[in-house]
Amino acid sequence: MPKGSVGVPVRLADPTALSLVRPGNRVDLLRIDARRQPTTVATAALVLNATGTSDVTTGGLLLALTPAEAQQAVTGSDEGFAVVIRPG
DSSP: OOTTOEEEEEOBSSGGGGGGOOTTOEEEEEEEOTTSOEEEEEEEEEEEEEEOOSOTTTOEEEEEEOHHHHHHHHTOOSSOEEEEEOOO
């Protein structure tokens, strides 16, 4: 885990995206609001673990985030989170 970061579990609004994400990937984390508008929470976050299932209750990502990014992520989201996978 990068120095100064914390591990934060995140559930995605579209759990099928989990099948595309692997540990070691870098992703941008977006919060989706009730109007379906994205807000960037983290940029180039390191994926520590990905449990990819199509069941929203069991699948998720563990991301290495800065404490400020983690604060934004744990406040939740109306519609969930989405990720953009960065080329690696």
